Amino acid sequence: MEANNWKITCLFYGTLTAPKGIFCAGIDEDKVMPFVYCGYLLQNGKKNILVDTGVHQDNIHDGKAWAGCPAVGGNQYVLDALKGEGLTPDDIDVVMYTHLHNDHAGGALLFPNSLHLFQRDEYLNMMAPLPSQKIRTDYDPRTPGDIARLKHIQMIDGDFDMGNGLRLVKVPGHTLGGMAIQVQTAEGKYVLTGDMPHVGCCLFPKMDKMELLDGTVVDITPAPDNFGPYILNGVIYDHYACYDSFDKILLLAEERDPKWFLTGHDMWCVRKKYFG
Template sequence: MSAVEIPTAPRKPGDGVRLFGFTVGHVNMPVAFFLDGEPGEIRAPVTAFLIDHPKGLVLFDTGLGSRFIRPKGTQPESFIDLEQGDTIDERLKAIGVDPGEVRWIIVSHLHTDHAGGNAYFPNATIVVQESEYDHAFHNVAEDPIYEISEYDLGQPYLKIRGEHDLFGDGTIVIFPTLGHTPGHQSAKIKTDGGDIVLTGDCCSLKRSLDEFRLPGHCHNADQFMDSLKMLSSLERKGARVFPSHDPDFWATIPKSVPIG
């Protein structure tokens, strides 16, 4: 039995680790932001995931936060679009999960569209690569995609170096995928349906991996390419790789119900 029962998705005997996906806003961007040199515009989903483990509830990323909320029925005022009711806490409440029950947040990195919702989970410990923590707290003056008020909240941090098995049972394995930021990380989730890799921004679009295409901005392009090669290796071994901002891929993923 799960440590926290989910009313709209009750566990069945034999259920293992379950994964739920949520849309937590959108960003309207040039495609070149994700694929260097590519023309056109894209309305990209902002994504977050709940991992239902028998030892407790875990989030992978928390999406956009309260500073971007617009009232229902109004038009977005910038390229960031977050309607009232679409934040990760509201998404969880809609399936019967109390945000106070979430015990762990794995942040792929601390950019505002991946850590903006951290404030909704006061009882959670934030799991982050130490190099990402150091950069985000001490070296972000020139990077507006970090907003320190969204992640300097008094919550405890578990600062890790390299690969980390969260529960020691191989079901949630966090591993560095550097390049987008100095301490970017991804996670491999072992579900009953097979391994799923949550990539964060080391793979924003499916084409990023299929074509080994880098975005128009990288902290370190060589590390970024190495991360794509690692994801490709995992995919060849049978893992399903989930890009973080791909609208076509995301349309194929069920929301608010178990994925695997």
């Protein structure tokens, strides 16, 4: 494997069983699906990089998480996903965060010896969240303390080309410091979007099919024309920034096709699992 060509593995961290409308501005409220919590393992034969660390089990109360939806997940899911790839936390060189929400940074302390990378503005957003973000408890109150306990952190300020086939791109909208990661593989350039968007049909609003976790393909409703180029859901806090970020994200992939965009909650990514 060439050092600048990465292999991507989608890691299953659990599920949030929710109406599709939560992610899609009310479209298909009647379609309840097991959306996933997931992370991504990047390997080039020299380094193991983990993108996002899932939801902490303490954010699942009486079997329910965000919006009161049934959920399963937690640190053990992260450990089991790594074990399935023959790895332990000590094998992870770098942990990158698309953002620091409770379902993406819940396992930070599993990796005490890794270098942890996130956007500076994301850290600032977490330390001073909007009232609306507090109401939704987007950020786990434990995360600032978790980060303070880590030995190796590095904050990125804006876009950064790492020079090794990885490019970090700031994509605000869902948070102040959202970060997409462009990944060069032997197949071409994939983009890890985090929650910008949460699911691919928000970036490609005329999609009419969605693959479930068990491989079933179901019909979904394309967005009406008046939605414009994208679907923005209720946890996009800055619409101006989001439109700009979505425009940017579309330019990062090998082609303008949903298959090149690996999101934070799409079920098909877990189903396919390996990319590149």
